[in-house]
Amino acid sequence: MTNGVPSQREVGSSSPAPRNRPTMDDVASQAGVSRTLVSLVLRGKPGAGAETSKRILRIADELGYRPDSAAQLLARGRSRALGVMMNVDQPFHVDLIKAIYPEAERLGYDVLLSATTPGRDERKAVGALLDHRCEALILLGSSADAAQLERYSAGVPTVLVGRRLAGAMLDSVHTAEGKGVRQAVDYLVELGHRRIVHIDGDRESGSVDRRRAYRTAMRRHKLDEFIRVIPGHHTEDAGIDAGQLLLGEDDLPTAVLAGNDRCAFGLIHSLSRGGVDVPGQVSVVGYDDSHLSHLSQLDLTTVRQDADRIGTYAVRSAVERLEQGGLDSREVVLDSKLVVRGTTGPPRAEH
Amino acid sequence: MTNGVPSQREVGSSSPAPRNRPTMDDVASQAGVSRTLVSLVLRGKPGAGAETSKRILRIADELGYRPDSAAQLLARGRSRALGVMMNVDQPFHVDLIKAIYPEAERLGYDVLLSATTPGRDERKAVGALLDHRCEALILLGSSADAAQLERYSAGVPTVLVGRRLAGAMLDSVHTAEGKGVRQAVDYLVELGHRRIVHIDGDRESGSVDRRRAYRTAMRRHKLDEFIRVIPGHHTEDAGIDAGQLLLGEDDLPTAVLAGNDRCAFGLIHSLSRGGVDVPGQVSVVGYDDSHLSHLSQLDLTTVRQDADRIGTYAVRSAVERLEQGGLDSREVVLDSKLVVRGTTGPPRAEH
């Protein structure tokens, strides 16, 4: 059994289970009442006698009855479900999810998760959510174009998380990317850095703003001539590639602003392998403060986004829009700030 | 706008959108045919004329019609959806998800994701899946007890991933934990290690087997007296705690077998901070080979589980059970093997 066909063994035989899930009618007939009454009792509406109520509840429990959400949806015309699209290997999205669940539950909504993966693009992921009649869409790190987003938004309230869309007709929640990046640049400049490079995140969420903020901040410090953006992505691989690129050049920058933490990890990895000390020779700053950045010897200096608040506000936006049918699209901008850890330091002495 | 109330600005006004999603009836009346026919055409069943077919398809497209999966489920009595429970911050689960989606799609099934988080336990997560009438359950890293699992399994085919349940009446897919651990121990012993400690994963998936395999392997090498299991979890924090514990003792072991990669990261982190060199003074082995282990200077020696194959087999198990109604519960055991990288080396010379 090296690496060929997996072994399979029979381990007993499962019950010839009935596999029939009980319906409301089952509960009703068991209790000797009408289905309507069961429905009332189960939803806590008034109108049933105390005795009967208790009996119905007991029987429902005994039978293991669970309301069928599909039927509920159909009957009441709404699903009470929020659809959340995430990129399953963006640790920051994971942090967001953790904040989204409790807030949704608090407000009485279900959460439907749909992940993009290599091979499962946004359209598919969102399509799945729509098919299940989510009442609102929360898109984490969408890279869809404006037209596409408008289309979603026309059908169902849509909240864009982690990205801003100029003049769009949909809600968005994101951090003040500009501020975080500016802080990072200010800090590096203060340490004495001038040759500060930025690895960007292509079309991924927040990238545009971070790129622009980087340029602006550099200019404010009169460092126009040192502005340099290396095209990248929000992945470790992109960081590695950027590292290789830099290693192949004559002259390393003294500091790098990565597109996000993952990219920073990859970069540090390849720099270290290339014999370059971080932060001795090159300082590295990440973005997100995903929980990995605190750990391992990485100890990454990064720009913190408050996932809890972002997630919470995203849910609230969606729900408010749903329940108050507000007409104005809203942009929630949360604060972001630099967290200084161990991957940054004064620039090396230039040779 | 430091860290107080987030700024909110109005950014325009959304369309007073109709927000009415088109139904089959809409398509039917537009096309001047019956709903039945629309249903047939949209599902590619024969029985409609070529012209009419084309027209219906065109109109459905123009209207942006999407079948309502709730109604479909109700009507045809099955959801064609697999429910997957995952722990959102277990990177290994993420790898599994990536394999599950395509295989499910290939077999014509939807995937419903439900995450456990701190504050959202397994019951809740599985409950949500059941409410949506998933036809089968795929549980990644469940730590539910046997009784609970039996209960799930009685209602709907259930596949347990990453864990084995002795004599249970449900399918399971996992790696040969024993083999991986044995390889790791063999390797360490071969390098000359004797004081090999194991940090376990409490009740988390695979832990029991790994713990037992560790003990067995140690005994086979006549290292009974060095057997030591430190209670832990599959998290970085547990690794950090274990590291602190070890640092506080007189005598460090020469090698540690962590419960999984995350735990290994935490351990390495705290050892490094404590001035202990890895692998110079202590060798560390992880478990999972989650994609992080290749990266950063960690370069973790670990036991590889083939996420692709595990995910694929999990889906196949569920679907086969669903479609062939097989009666025997089956256990799929996949191979696992040690991947040697940079966190292991010969033991330090004992003082």
Next chain:
DNA sequence: CCACAACACTGAAGCGCGTTAGTAGAGCGC
């Protein structure tokens, strides 16, 4: 010219529930 099949299509029932309108009976005041 009739029987019969093949084709293109339709009507109606029903999935499990929520909801609206309604009923039957008890209690009460006068």
Next chain:
DNA sequence: GCGCTCTACTAACGCGCTTCAGTGTTGTGG
């Protein structure tokens, strides 16, 4: 005894879809 209000309950419709059992029309062979 009448009208009234309450309480405790039920019948029936419809959500959007699939499916089963047809219906009507055309073509074919004898």
